[in-house]
Amino acid sequence: MPTELVMPHEAVERFFGRLIDEGPVMGPRERVSQPGFIHFDWLSDAADLRLNYQTTTIPPKKAFFPPREVLFEFELTDPLKITAVREAESFTLVGVHPCDLAALRMLDDAYAREPAEACWPANRARARVIGVDCMPDEYCFCTSTDSCYSRAACDLFLTPIERGYLVEVLTPAGEDMLRVSDVSEATDEDREQAEAFRREKAGAMTARLDATPEELAEILESEEHTELWKEIASRCYSCGSCNTTCPTCFCFDINDEFDLGLTGGRRMRSWDSCQLAEFALVAGGHNFRRLRWQRVRHRWYRKFVYLYRTFGRPYCTGCGRCSRACTADINIVDVTNEIINRARERDRQGVQG
Numbered sequence: 001m002p003t004e005l006v007m008p009h010e011a012v013e014r015f016f017g018r019l020i021d022e023g024p025v026m027g028p029r030e031r032v033s034q035p036g037f038i039h040f041d042w043l044s045d046a047a048d049l050r051l052n053y054q055t056t057t058i059p060p061k062k063a064f065f066p067p068r069e070v071l072f073e074f075e076l077t078d079p080l081k082i083t084a085v086r087e088a089e090s091f092t093l094v095g096v097h098p099c100d101l102a103a104l105r106m107l108d109d110a111y112a113r114e115p116a117e118a119c120w121p122a123n124r125a126r127a128r129v130i131g132v133d134c135m136p137d138e139y140c141f142c143t144s145t146d147s148c149y150s151r152a153a154c155d156l157f158l159t160p161i162e163r164g165y166l167v168e169v170l171t172p173a174g175e176d177m178l179r180v181s182d183v184s185e186a187t188d189e190d191r192e193q194a195e196a197f198r199r200e201k202a203g204a205m206t207a208r209l210d211a212t213p214e215e216l217a218e219i220l221e222s223e224e225h226t227e228l229w230k231e232i233a234s235r236c237y238s239c240g241s242c243n244t245t246c247p248t249c250f251c252f253d254i255n256d257e258f259d260l261g262l263t264g265g266r267r268m269r270s271w272d273s274c275q276l277a278e279f280a281l282v283a284g285g286h287n288f289r290r291l292r293w294q295r296v297r298h299r300w301y302r303k304f305v306y307l308y309r310t311f312g313r314p315y316c317t318g319c320g321r322c323s324r325a326c327t328a329d330i331n332i333v334d335v336t337n338e339i340i341n342r343a344r345e346r347d348r349q350g351v352q353g
């Protein structure tokens with residue numbers, strides 16, 4: 001391992017159909033009420049699977065970290081009765097792009113840090129993952145974040161070639177999924193076609209950051225007080241869409257919901273957003289990031305400085321979702337490059353002066 005095999009076109013639907021027969025499968029499919037809109041959802045028919053799709057609005061992390069979930073139910077008896085509500089069924093997540101695979105590994109690492117979080121690794125352990133390669137649109141910049149060729153966190157990875165898919169078998173679980181499939185050994189020509197696909201992908205990437213992750217972290221650290229944060233904030237609505245669409249955001253909120261009779265209820269966990277005004281509000285009414293520009297700056301620092309310094313890589317995959325989703329048209333690549341260029345220009349003027 002890894003081994004490279006070929007799954008011909010005619011075997012693809014049969015393969016995914018068998019996975020669906022074996023257990024729950026989540027993958028990209030067209031939303032019934034919105035033709036053309038592709039999202040990750042449970043599949044009951046392999047014919048619904050769309051492996052050739054542009055980045056979804058909501059990332060596949062939702063398979064392991066749902067936007068809203070019940071952690072446990074409680075009854076206000078004496079003693080208090082608590083019943084854990086945890087899914088236990090195994091499932092398969094299919095059709096995950098390289099950038100979203102990279103994000104899964106980032107969340108593996110983030111949630112494993114002490115004090116470790118328990119739900120994410122339990123959900124990850126229930127799932128097999130199949131990745132698939134893709135072509136970028138004008139928002140993608142994964143070549144700048146080292147996520148373009150990620151094979152992290154997946155058992156099989158598919159690359160389109162003339163005969164069907166070149167299948168990289170990356171784990172024993174991946175090997176097991178292929179046990180009764182019509183696959184054959186890849187030839188040099190198949191490998192060359194997969195390589196050509198990757199070259200075409202990188203060549204088609206029009207958006208890119210003008211600095212390496214290390215340079216960017218240093219520049220941001222020196223640009224803490226740039227006026228640009230206020231300029232961006234003057235356009236930002238603090239809607240939080242940039243966070244809720246981000247595959248690497250992992251903050252959540254916890255609330256208890258009571259039944260009408262107040263005899264019990266459930267503890268809920270839901271996605272949170274550092275762009276919302278109350279995110280940094282603490283007891284006593286103090287808000288650590290009361291001003292919008294402070295929250296905008298925090299998002300950049302979180303992605304490219306704090307977590308970069310902690311984990312040695314930016315916590316941004318370059319998927320472009322935040323830019324696509326932003327109602328104020330705030331584009332992460334444009335803003336980041338503006339910060340980089342202003343900092344370099346100031347340095348140049350400093351040297352000349």
Ligand code: SF4
Nearest residue numbers: 236237239240242326
């Ligand atoms: S999506 Fe855009 S407008 Fe909404 S909080 Fe993020 S940057 Fe601001």
Ligand code: SF4
Nearest residue numbers: 246316317319320322
């Ligand atoms: S910050 Fe934006 S581009 Fe980066 S991973 Fe999150 S959604 Fe994707």
